[in-house]
Amino acid sequence: MLKDVRIHGSITQEVDFYANLAGEKLLTAPFYEMREGESGPEISFFLAGMYLKLDGSGITVSGTGGAVSEYMFGSPMPLQDLGHKEVKNRLVFFGAVAGDGGLSFTSNVSGAQTYQSLFLDGNAVSNYFFLLKVPWPFSPRRTQETLLRSLGRVLKRSECPGQGNDSGFTGEILKELSEPDATLLLLRLVHKPHSQFYQFAREYYRRTREWGEAQARFVARLAEEVGVEEYQRERLAIDILYKDHEHRQIVDEYKDILLSIMTGESGPSAVARLNSLRNLAMRHHLPLTLFDTLDGLIPASVASREAEPPYLRLTREIFEGLFLASKAPSEAIGDVEVIKLLENKQAAQLRRDNGFEEILLETGRMLDERGMQTDMFESLEIFSRVVTYFDRLDNAEALINQLAFMEEATLNESRVRSILGNKRAFDALQPGLFDRLVVEPFLRNPYTLKSGSQKVETLVKGLYQVESGEKTLSEVAAHVDELAHRERAVRFLYGGIRSHLQRFYFNLANPLHVRLLEREVTGEVTKRIGEEALFTEGDFASALEVVKRESEYVNSVLPRVLETNDQSLREQFVATSGLDLYRLEELEREYRQAHGHADQAS
Numbered sequence: 001m002l003k004d005v006r007i008h009g010s011i012t013q014e015v016d017f018y019a020n021l022a023g024e025k026l027l028t029a030p031f032y033e034m035r036e037g038e039s040g041p042e043i044s045f046f047l048a049g050m051y052l053k054l055d056g057s058g059i060t061v062s063g064t065g066g067a068v069s070e071y072m073f074g075s076p077m078p079l080q081d082l083g084h085k086e087v088k089n090r091l092v093f094f095g096a097v098a099g100d101g102g103l104s105f106t107s108n109v110s111g112a113q114t115y116q117s118l119f120l121d122g123n124a125v126s127n128y129f130f131l132l133k134v135p136w137p138f139s140p141r142r143t144q145e146t147l148l149r150s151l152g153r154v155l156k157r158s159e160c161p162g163q164g165n166d167s168g169f170t171g172e173i174l175k176e177l178s179e180p181d182a183t184l185l186l187l188r189l190v191h192k193p194h195s196q197f198y199q200f201a202r203e204y205y206r207r208t209r210e211w212g213e214a215q216a217r218f219v220a221r222l223a224e225e226v227g228v229e230e231y232q233r234e235r236l237a238i239d240i241l242y243k244d245h246e247h248r249q250i251v252d253e254y255k256d257i258l259l260s261i262m263t264g265e266s267g268p269s270a271v272a273r274l275n276s277l278r279n280l281a282m283r284h285h286l287p288l289t290l291f292d293t294l295d296g297l298i299p300a301s302v303a304s305r306e307a308e309p310p311y312l313r314l315t316r317e318i319f320e321g322l323f324l325a326s327k328a329p330s331e332a333i334g335d336v337e338v339i340k341l342l343e344n345k346q347a348a349q350l351r352r353d354n355g356f357e358e359i360l361l362e363t364g365r366m367l368d369e370r371g372m373q374t375d376m377f378e379s380l381e382i383f384s385r386v387v388t389y390f391d392r393l394d395n396a397e398a399l400i401n402q403l404a405f406m407e408e409a410t411l412n413e414s415r416v417r418s419i420l421g422n423k424r425a426f427d428a429l430q431p432g433l434f435d436r437l438v439v440e441p442f443l444r445n446p447y448t449l450k451s452g453s454q455k456v457e458t459l460v461k462g463l464y465q466v467e468s469g470e471k472t473l474s475e476v477a478a479h480v481d482e483l484a485h486r487e488r489a490v491r492f493l494y495g496g497i498r499s500h501l502q503r504f505y506f507n508l509a510n511p512l513h514v515r516l517l518e519r520e521v522t523g524e525v526t527k528r529i530g531e532e533a534l535f536t537e538g539d540f541a542s543a544l545e546v547v548k549r550e551s552e553y554v555n556s557v558l559p560r561v562l563e564t565n566d567q568s569l570r571e572q573f574v575a576t577s578g579l580d581l582y583r584l585e586e587l588e589r590e591y592r593q594a595h596g597h598a599d600q601a602s
Contacts, residue, residue, distance in 0.1 A: 004170065007032065011043060011054045014227075015115055016190045019045050022170045023133075023183035031185070047185040048133040058114035059189070064143045065109075065131035066093040068155050069123035070162035073238040082255055082294075087156050090122060093144050103148075105141045119191045124235050125198050126164055130173070131185040151176055164188065193226040198236045205240055212406070241286055250281050251291075258294055274352055279447040280582055282405040295352050311347040312355045314340065319363045322379040323370070329379040335429045338389055342437060345390060360387070389425070396422040396438045403459065403480070404442040404452035407491060410484035411459070416473045420463050435460070446574075446581050451487045455480050489535050493543035496521035501547070508548065517544075549577045554587055 004022035011017055021031050034043045040056040050063025069090050071077060078098075081087045094109040118127055136143055154176040160169035170186055201219045205211055216237065223233050241247050254277045261270050278291055308316075318341060321332025333341075348356035364387075367380045399419050402409040426434040439460050442448055448456075462476030500506070500521055506513045518540045526535070553573060561570045574581060 018188040020166050020170055020186040024180050047131045050131045052129055052187050060112040062110040063131040064140055067129050068161055069127040072123050073235045089156050089161050091155050093148055095144055105144050107141045109140045124194045124232050126190050129187045133183040134179055135181045193228050196226055197223050197228045202240050311344040315344045315359050329382040333382050392422045400442050403455045404448045408484050408488045410481045413473045413477045416477045449580050455483050489539045490543045492525045493540055496525045497547050549579050
């Protein structure tokens with residue numbers, strides 16, 4: 001007796017389908033039909049008057065069931081799912097409508113979706129659709145409600161959709177439903193170019209354990225060859241990085257803090273902890289767009305409990321000047337107001353407050369509408385000028401951000417030219433404004449890497465030298481690149497030293513042992529990476545000093561800090577050791593995990 005029937009095929013060059021019909025009482029009649037339609041091949045899958053139909057552009061559905069896909073960056077995530085780490089999947093029931101009062105159902109269980117929309121709004125690689133025939137005397141609306149109550153938990157928490165495990169998913173659904181007469185039609189749609197790129201990038205990351213600009217450029221060749229758009233590349237790369245255990249801890253902790261802010265359970269240090277995690281994420285090459293998306297889930301909740309902060313109130317007041325009949329727009333927003341708006345934008349960013357962007361969007365929409373009604377566009381031109389300065393600030397901060405927080409980050413001549421143009425634009429508003437808005441916040445940030453500060457200071461000094469005619473753009477770029485190469489060399493030597501000290505005994509107080517360690521480590525690293533020319537005098541000593549200071553902290557300072565709770569010992573070590581603060585926090589986290597101490601914020 002048949003228990004399940006499966007077929008596999010392609011509906012387009014990009015999309016494959018895997019159809020599964022399962023149940024205790026399957027009919028022997030075919031459950032699918034293939035034909036040639038007006039726009040190409042079509043295939044329909046039937047179940048007791050219900051159907052899933054595929055054609056060249058998308059899928060059409062009708063019946064009791066829904067759609068399931070593993071959550072991926074870019075997929076809309078309800079706040080209630082954000083707070084449950086065991087929730088893995090996005091679930092949509094046909095005919096369900098989300099409202100302020102929660103989820104409600106309609107009798108309309110039919111609809112359609114294009115493949116482009118499906119793989120953009122859902123998972124970029126694989127998405128499931130399912131229909132269920134059950135012997136219940138209910139209307140479609142009532143059946144959907146009952147199915148959600150019966151299957152919602154397993155559908156949202158199952159690991160099978162992310163694994164593409166059709167058999168396992170089918171078994172979980174029917175087991176949870178516990179209805180002997182039920183029949184399940186399960187359809188999985190796979191985007192072949194996305195799947196090919198995902199598997200290649202995942203294996204590449206597993207081998208290299210690194211992900212930066214060089215790695216992204218390497219996998220981009222395949223993406224261009226098979227036709228994966230840039231946004232989808234980013235989604236797929238973020239998914240690979242997030243599923244790494246170490247990275248997942250960072251993102252999950254970020255989610256927990258966001259939820260504590262939303263529910264009012266957070267203390268005054270919550271925003272500082274978010275900023276700290278964002279800095280740590282950059283060190284792990286996690287794109288900040290992932291965290292920006294998470295931030296966007298909660299602004300309304302926070303704003304509803306708090307009075308509008310001064311930086312938002314002043315922003316509204318400045319933009320209101322564009323709508324005054326008694327004053328010209330150019331008088332309402334001059335250089336002084338632009339500077340204040342730039343400062344307010346930074347204040348909002350520091351607090352993870354999307355209210356500033358909401359004011360910006362609202363003002364732009366109102367000016368567009370007024371321009372179409374009155375044919376007066378001067379206010380819109382002034383507003384566009386302000387937005388151009390915002391874009392300049394974003395671009396300049398992004399470049400300095402990379403240099404400050406990412407190991408081995410460098411730049412080329414075109415990027416030096418770009419940031420020089422931004423510097424001149426800001427300094428034209430007010431002398432020294434570029435340094436005050438863009439450079440100084442990063443140099444003051446305690447999480448800025450020591451090598452990052454050096455690269456930023458070198459770049460800024462070089463920009464002034466270009467303006468005075470002492471250097472060229474290419475010379476500035478070459479100087480920063482030289483620092484990045486030395487940073488890379490020290491990192492390789494640091495890893496080699498730690499590896500040797502774990503395997504062999506060296507007395508670091510004995511100069512002979514140190515010279516022997518240097519010869520073995522530099523030889524091994526040179527043989528492995530083939531870049532002996534990168535090592536300069538002092539690189540090995542710098543890497544060895546980092547190893548020694550880390551050992552001192554873990555074996556001497558940190559145990560005393562935990563035993564006495566005297567944070568001044570830690571602060572003194574941070575100030576004098578020369579170690580990066582992010583690295584100290586990683587050492588603390590590893591120590592607590594190894595010795596069973598409860599994790600706590602430093």
